[in-house]
Amino acid sequence: MAQKKGVRIEHLSKIYKDPKTGKDFYAVKDTTLDIAPGSFVTLLGPSGCGKTTTLRMIAGFESPDEGEIYIGNEPINELTPNKRDTAMVFQSYALFPHYNVFDNVAYGLKLRKVPKDEIQRRVTDILALVELSGMEARMTNQLSGGQQQRVALARALVVEPSVLLFDEPLSNLDAKLRVSMRTEIRRIQQQLGITALYVTHDQAEAMSISDKIIIMNKGVVAQMGTPSEIYYHPVDEFVADFIGEANFLDGAFKGADGDTCTLVIDGHDVKVANPGSRKPGDNCRVVLRPEAVKIGEAGVLPAKVTLSCFMGSYQNYHVMVGKTLVKITDSCPINKKIYNVGDDVWLSFEPECAHVL
Amino acid sequence: MASRQSAALDRKKFFADPVMLAAILILIAFLTLFILYPLAMLLVDSIKTDTGISFDAFPRIFGDTTFRHALVNTLELGFVTSLGSTLIGLLFAYVDCYVKVRTKIMKRLFDVVSMLPVVSPPFVLSLSMILLFGKSGLITRSLLGIYDANIYGMHGIAIVQTLTFFPVCYMMLKGLLKNIDPSMEEAARDMGASRWKVFTTVTLPLMLPGIGNAFLVTFIESVADFANPMMIGGNFDTLATTIYLRITGGSYDIAGAAAMAVVLLMLTISLFLIQKYYLEAKTAATLTGKASRARMLIEDKTVTVPLTLFCCLVSVFVILMYISIPFGALFKLWGRDYSLSLKWFEYLFKHSGLKAFKDSFVLSLIASPITALFSMVISYLVVKKKFRGKGFIEFVSMLAMAVPGTVLGVGFIRGFANGLFHSGIMQGIYGTGIILVIVFVVRSLPVGTRSGISALQQIDKSIEESAYDLGAGSGKVFMTVTLPLIKDSFMSGLVTTFVRSITAISAIILLVTPKYLLVTCQINELAEKGYYGVACAYATILIAIVYAAIVLMNLCMKFFGTSRKIKED
Numbered sequence: 001m002a003q004k005k006g007v008r009i010e011h012l013s014k015i016y017k018d019p020k021t022g023k024d025f026y027a028v029k030d031t032t033l034d035i036a037p038g039s040f041v042t043l044l045g046p047s048g049c050g051k052t053t054t055l056r057m058i059a060g061f062e063s064p065d066e067g068e069i070y071i072g073n074e075p076i077n078e079l080t081p082n083k084r085d086t087a088m089v090f091q092s093y094a095l096f097p098h099y100n101v102f103d104n105v106a107y108g109l110k111l112r113k114v115p116k117d118e119i120q121r122r123v124t125d126i127l128a129l130v131e132l133s134g135m136e137a138r139m140t141n142q143l144s145g146g147q148q149q150r151v152a153l154a155r156a157l158v159v160e161p162s163v164l165l166f167d168e169p170l171s172n173l174d175a176k177l178r179v180s181m182r183t184e185i186r187r188i189q190q191q192l193g194i195t196a197l198y199v200t201h202d203q204a205e206a207m208s209i210s211d212k213i214i215i216m217n218k219g220v221v222a223q224m225g226t227p228s229e230i231y232y233h234p235v236d237e238f239v240a241d242f243i244g245e246a247n248f249l250d251g252a253f254k255g256a257d258g259d260t261c262t263l264v265i266d267g268h269d270v271k272v273a274n275p276g277s278r279k280p281g282d283n284c285r286v287v288l289r290p291e292a293v294k295i296g297e298a299g300v301l302p303a304k305v306t307l308s309c310f311m312g313s314y315q316n317y318h319v320m321v322g323k324t325l326v327k328i329t330d331s332c333p334i335n336k337k338i339y340n341v342g343d344d345v346w347l348s349f350e351p352e353c354a355h356v357l
Numbered sequence: 358m359a360s361r362q363s364a365a366l367d368r369k370k371f372f373a374d375p376v377m378l379a380a381i382l383i384l385i386a387f388l389t390l391f392i393l394y395p396l397a398m399l400l401v402d403s404i405k406t407d408t409g410i411s412f413d414a415f416p417r418i419f420g421d422t423t424f425r426h427a428l429v430n431t432l433e434l435g436f437v438t439s440l441g442s443t444l445i446g447l448l449f450a451y452v453d454c455y456v457k458v459r460t461k462i463m464k465r466l467f468d469v470v471s472m473l474p475v476v477s478p479p480f481v482l483s484l485s486m487i488l489l490f491g492k493s494g495l496i497t498r499s500l501l502g503i504y505d506a507n508i509y510g511m512h513g514i515a516i517v518q519t520l521t522f523f524p525v526c527y528m529m530l531k532g533l534l535k536n537i538d539p540s541m542e543e544a545a546r547d548m549g550a551s552r553w554k555v556f557t558t559v560t561l562p563l564m565l566p567g568i569g570n571a572f573l574v575t576f577i578e579s580v581a582d583f584a585n586p587m588m589i590g591g592n593f594d595t596l597a598t599t600i601y602l603r604i605t606g607g608s609y610d611i612a613g614a615a616a617m618a619v620v621l622l623m624l625t626i627s628l629f630l631i632q633k634y635y636l637e638a639k640t641a642a643t644l645t646g647k648a649s650r651a652r653m654l655i656e657d658k659t660v661t662v663p664l665t666l667f668c669c670l671v672s673v674f675v676i677l678m679y680i681s682i683p684f685g686a687l688f689k690l691w692g693r694d695y696s697l698s699l700k701w702f703e704y705l706f707k708h709s710g711l712k713a714f715k716d717s718f719v720l721s722l723i724a725s726p727i728t729a730l731f732s733m734v735i736s737y738l739v740v741k742k743k744f745r746g747k748g749f750i751e752f753v754s755m756l757a758m759a760v761p762g763t764v765l766g767v768g769f770i771r772g773f774a775n776g777l778f779h780s781g782i783m784q785g786i787y788g789t790g791i792i793l794v795i796v797f798v799v800r801s802l803p804v805g806t807r808s809g810i811s812a813l814q815q816i817d818k819s820i821e822e823s824a825y826d827l828g829a830g831s832g833k834v835f836m837t838v839t840l841p842l843i844k845d846s847f848m849s850g851l852v853t854t855f856v857r858s859i860t861a862i863s864a865i866i867l868l869v870t871p872k873y874l875l876v877t878c879q880i881n882e883l884a885e886k887g888y889y890g891v892a893c894a895y896a897t898i899l900i901a902i903v904y905a906a907i908v909l910m911n912l913c914m915k916f917f918g919t920s921r922k923i924k925e926d
Contacts, residue, residue, distance in 0.1 A: 014363070059826055063366035077362075080370045081825045088826045094819035098841045107837075108827035152823075159827060 004037035005072035005085070005162040006195055007058060012067035014053050014219075027053045029219040030066070035197060035212075040189050042198045042206040045216035046242070051199045054216075055165050058197065060084050071162055087156035088165040091172065093148045095140040101127070101151055102136035108159035126158040129188060146177045153185065157192065164189070166198040170205065178202075182209050203243050207231070215239050231289075233355055240287045240357070247290065247326045253282040260351040266322040270300050272354035285357045290329040292353035295319070295339065299346030305339050319345060371744060376832030380734055385746060387731070388753040391799050394777075395768030396622065396760065402615035402771050414616040424617060427599040431580055431621075434514055434595060439575035441519035443568060445671060446526025452664050453527075454534040457654035463665065466672045471524045473679055476903045478860035478877060480584035481896055482517045484884060485678040487589060488685050488893070493693070495681070509591025517585050520675055522578055526571040533567040533640065534560075539652040552655070566639035573632040577625050581761030583863035584877075588884050596621045597763040597863065604767065604867060615771060618764040629759030682900070685893030701890035705898075708891075713874040714898065720790055720873070721858035724797035729850035731798065732805030737839055739806075740813040741821060742831075758803035762863025769796065769868055788870040796865060797858035804857070805850035812846035813839070845914055852910040856903050 014028040028050040035041045043051035056062045058069055060081035068075050076084055087108070096104050102123055109119045127133055130150040140148060149169060156164055166185070170178045186209050189196050200206055206213050207227045215222040215230065215238075223235045234240035237248065251265035261274040263284055272286055295317060303326065307318035315333035319326050326347065330336060339345055372378060403414050418424045452458070453467055489496045490508045497506035537560065545555045583597040590598060596617060603614035655661060685691055689698045732754075738744070739751045757765075773792060776784035786792050816839070824838045825831075840847065862877040869875055876899050883892040 015361070059822075060370070061822060061825075063363035063370065065361055065363040077366055078369050078373075080373050080830075081822070082828045082830055083373075084826075086826065088823060090819040090823055092817050092819050094817060094823040096820060096824070096838055098838075107824065107829075111828040111833065155823075155827070 004193060004195060006037040006039075007033070007035040007163055007197065008070040009033040009054070009058070010068050010070075012054070012057065012069065013065050014050070014057060014062060015065045026050075026219045028057070028064075031219075031221055032067075033214065033221065033224070035195060037195055038193045039211045040186065040196045040198065040209060041212045041214060042200060042210040043214050043216055044200060044203060044206040044242075045222075047201060049216040050219040051201075051216050052167060055088075055167055055197060055199050058163070059086050059088050059165055085162040086165055087159055087161035087163075088167060089149075089152050089156050089169045091168040093140075093152040093169075093172075095148055095151055095155075097140055099140070100136065101132065101138050101140065101143070104140065104151055105155045105158050107155065112159065122158055123154075126154045129157070129191075130154045130184075145173050146181060149173065149181060150184075153188070157188070157194070160194075162195060164194050164196040166196065166200075168200055169198075170200075171202070178205070185209065207243075215242060217242075234287060234357070236357060237285070237287075240355075245290050245327060245329075247288040247293070247324075249286045249288060249321065249324055249326070251284055251286060253278045253280055253284050255280060261356075263356075265301060266324075268301055270354075271351040272356055273352050275356035278356075287355045287357060288326070288349060289353065290327045291331065292349050293326065293328045294348045295328055295330055295345050296348065297346060299348030301347045303345050303347050305341055305343045305345060308338065308340055310338075319347070321347065367743070374831045376830060377738075377742070377744075380832075381738065381744065381746060381750070384731070384735060384738070384750055388750065391795050392753050392757050392760070395765065395772035398772040399615045399618050399622070399764070399768045402612060403619045414612045415620075418613055418616045418620075421613070423594070423599060424613075427594045427596050427617075428620070430511065430593055431595040431597075431624075434511060434518070434586075435576045435579040437511075437515045438518040438522065438579040439572045441515065442523040442526045442575045443572045445519065445523040446528075446571060447530050447564075447568065448664065449523070449527040449668055449671075450530035450534050452668050453531055455652065455655050456661050456664055457656045458661075458665060463669065466669065466676075467527075470672045470675055471528055473675065474521055474524045476856070476900060476907060477679065478584075478880070478896060478899055478903075479521070479582065479862065480588050480877075480881065480884075481682060481900070482521050482678055483513075483585045483588040484880075484889065484892060484896060485681040485685070486513060486517050487884075488681050488691055488889060489678065493691060495691070507591075509589055510593045513589040513591070514586050514593065514595075517589060518579050518582060520678070521585070522575045525578070526575060529571045529574070530564065530567060533564055537563055543653075552657070552660070566636050570632055570636040570640055573628050573636065577628050577632070577759060580621070580625055580628075581763070581863070583761070583763050583866075584881065587881060596624075597761060600763050600767060601867065604770070611771070614767055618767045621761055622759075622764045625759045625761055625764075626756070629756075633755070679900075682893050683897045685889055686891075686897045688890070691889055701894040704891055705894045709874055710879075710895065713876050713879050713895075714902075716790075716873045717859050717876040718902070720793050720875075721797060721855045723790075724794045724801070724858045725851045725855040727794070728798045728801045728805055728854040729847050732802055732850050733809050733840065733843060733847050734835070735802075735806050736809030736813050736843075737835055740810055741818065741839070754802050754806050756803075757799055758807075762800065762861070762865075763867070765796065765799065766864035766867030769864070788868075788872070790873060792868060793865060793873065793875075796868060797854065797861065800861060800864060801850075801854040801857045804853055808846050808849060808853075809843060812843040816842050844917070848910055848913055852906050855906055859903065860899065 010032050012028055012031045013026060015024050016027045017023070018025055031054065043054060045051050053062060057064050060076070060079060064077065068077055070076065071085055096107065099107070105123045105126060106119050109122060114122070123136075124133070127136065130153055132147060132150050132154065135143070135147065140151065143151065152169070169185075170181050173181060182205050198209065210227060212224060213227055213230050214224045217238050223230055223239045225233075230239060230243055234243065240246040240248075249265050251263035251270065254262040254264050254269065256274050256278070259274055260271050261278070263270050263272055263286065265286070275284070278284065301321050303319035303321045305317055305319050306325075307316070309316040310333065313331060315330045315336070315338060317328040317330065317339065319328060328347070404410050404412055449467065458464065486508055488494060490506055491497065492504075492506060494506055494508070497503045542555050542559050545559045550558065581597065583601065586593065586595045586598045587601070594602070600614050600617050600621065603610050603617065686701050687697050687699070688695050689700065735750060735754050739747060769792065773783065773787045776782045820842070821834050821838055824834045829837065860877060862881060865875060866878050866881065869878055876895055880892045880895045883895070
């Protein structure tokens with residue numbers, strides 16, 4: 001396989017005209033990214049955040065208004081999509097309906113004038129890799145959604161591109177298949193060591209598949225980091241709220257003590273992780289994950305239950321801490337006391353689970 | 358806002374794609390030279406005199422009673438024809454979609470009626486009208502004993518045009534009715550509305566833009582129609598025939614003809630613009646998506662019987678008119694001697710009939726692949742690509758739809774008879790087969806482009822993008838992915854062009870030279886002279902050829918078409 005190449009994006013911007021107002025707006029604004037060779041990076045964000053636009057600029061279907069894109073060390077702004085060393089897996093699979101599975105996968109190789117016997121060998125190998133051996137002669141409409149997705153993946157992989165681009169490839173599949181396909185994609189990417197950039201709006205998908213996640217919002221990168229960094233140490237409310245469920249509690253900084261510090265929340269002293277560089281009296285906002293909060297007879301914050309709902313693997317509570325709603329998921333409820341609406345309870349949590357923004 | 362680097366990059370990528378660049382340049386050159394330029398020459402001709410620019414020609418022709426009559430006639434005829442066609446078309450569509458029809462025969466009958474105008478040359482109904490209702494008509498004279506029947510004139514043309522154009526309205530309105538969700542009407546019924554009330558308050562308002570659309574399309578067709586007024590008009594002249602007579606008649610008043618052509622062109626173009634940009638958008642806005650369920654058909658006898666009866670009568674009448682053509686060719690002497698003979702066919706082949714068929718056939722055959730390819734490339738560029746000049750290509754190729762054949766013919770005479778801008782350049786093509794082929798291409802381009810565009814819009818953009826992404830250039834993408842996916846549309850473009858070309862007359866009759874004999878011109882000439890037997894023999898063979906072409910196309914689609922392979926599950 002060719003030498004691994006990363007992708008570098010410098011100060012990339014794309015401006016579109018709003019069709020309703022006729023005004024220009026930034027779909028992607030001053031984005032700088034460095035994607036290491038061989039890594040699996042996901043662009044995650046709500047619809048309209050600029051993630052697909054970024055991906056399409058890398059593929060060459062859109063031209064950036066500002067900035068430069070590099071694959072390896074080569075600037076590629078001026079190259080047409082067919083001259084770029086990328087291969088894309090599309091949301092709609094985009095298989096050629098007039099070709100069978102073999103010809104679909106062989107398309108890119110034929111364009112590269114690869115000798116016939118080598119095409120035969122490489123297509124056979126790649127179809128084995130995506131577990132579609134024996135399906136070569138099928139037409140694409142005779143395949144299930146998951147199989148079509150594998151063909152699309154094989155077609156992109158077989159040309160051995162420097163960078164593999166995924167544009168929400170699993171969103172047309174049902175929930176179960178989605179989970180098994182994402183494991184599959186990850187397995188193949190690891191096996192081939194190819195650089196992959198993956199666009200999705202499904203956070204669970206992003207978490208499970210990526211080395212690094214880039215959260216985008218309104219055309220700007222909000223945070224880039226490993227899945228656990230993003231989950232436990234979100235940089236702002238948007239990221240915290242977008243990844244997983246988040247409770248936000250407001251309090252005043254009282255004093256630091258090594259790794260922890262004390263905040264006054266709703267009149268009670270609460271120990272949380274120390275964000276550093278805060279002065280007593282500063283207002284702080286704390287992110288608290290629902291599964292990190294324990295509900296019981298004793299704790300650090302008093303609360304009143306407003307919703308109690310059995311969900312199978314966990315009991316779902318909504319409680320009010322003063323005027324703030326806190327969501328709690330209490331796992332494995334079978335052995336625990338179940339609280340009812342109106343009960344007075346106490347909440348507690350480990351300091352390191354509470355991240356100050 | 359910051360500097361727009363994307364524009365420069367897009368331009369660079371664009372120029373890195375020589376195939377596409379070449380295709381665009383060729384298309385722009387073709388459209389400019391053979392559609393815009395001749396029309397522009399008409400405008401220039403109508404205002405340019407020896408002494409300079411003057412609009413004298415316009416007041417002059419408006420002061421001309423022949424012209425004023427022709428203009429009034431044209432509008433009157435257009436109105437009557439489109440009203441009739443729309444109403445009959447609406448009835449047919451309603452019966453087809455809403456009324457429970459017992460027998461399969463009705464369905465077949467409707468299919469045949471909607472198919473007939475496609476396969477028939479434009480003036481066939483005029484011919485059979487004369488045969489059935491003329492002075493020595495089968496019905497008027499032989500059955501009813503009327504000896505002074507006069508079918509020539511406005512009423513004759515109106516009947517013939519209505520019968521020719523209503524199937525088009527029928528097909529358009531049927532498509533609309535099929536898209537109305539029955540649950541809307543069921544909701545109205547459920548709230549207590551009678552069937553008539555549902556029709557007037559729900560169905561009709563939803564259809565109104567579509568009906569307007571059908572009306573205008575027919576109006577344009579009627580105004581542009583040349584062959585029928587020519588054959589059955591008698592003293593009733595329309596703009597199209599007046600222009601023709603100005604040029605071919607003794608006066609040879611080119612400036613006058615050009616000014617009239619400009620008036621006719623303005624008329625059709627403004628109708629076309631209303632239809633295209635106002636009504637079509639409105640139709641799409643009110644009727645989107647597909648019906649969710651099958652509709653409960655009306656079984657009430659008081660509704661079904663009169664409606665079906667009417668439609669059956671019209672269908673039978675139309676079919677009768679078509680049948681009279683081959684019989685017209687087989688009877689010894691229409692009106693007097695109804696014994697069968699092949700003498701008109703023998704006459705035809707003795708008197709250069711073979712050459713006429715060969716010329717028509719060959720020229721149409723050359724035009725077909727050119728048009729099909731051009732229209733597919735245009736639709737590909739329009740639907741899938743972004744570039745400057747795209748709007749121009751789309752607009753001009755659609756504009757050709759609104760240009761009456763007669764106007765185009767006059768434009769070509771003015772534009773090419775003395776070469777480009779009367780300079781002698783390209784004069785060589787005038788009077789040759791090349792210019793006839795070009796006219797065929799221009800006349801069929803809008804139809805092919807429209808079908809190509811709608812076929813392409815159904816293909817997911819990412820299919821082509823993925824080919825592009827895998828390393829194929831624009832030309833390669835078009836040849837290996839796009840074209841195979843719209844093969845059906847391409848084939849129908851081939852045949853449609855062939856059919857339209859071999860049956861064309863309006864523009865061609867002004868441009869044809871004695872070197873070429875064309876079937877349609879022959880029929881027109883023979884009918885003028887009253888040689889109906891031979892004219893019918895020509896028309897019969899022509900219809901047979903056209904029908905064979907369509908059957909061949911359907912067979913090809915069945916065996917080589919993509920749709921079957923792709924669509925079957």
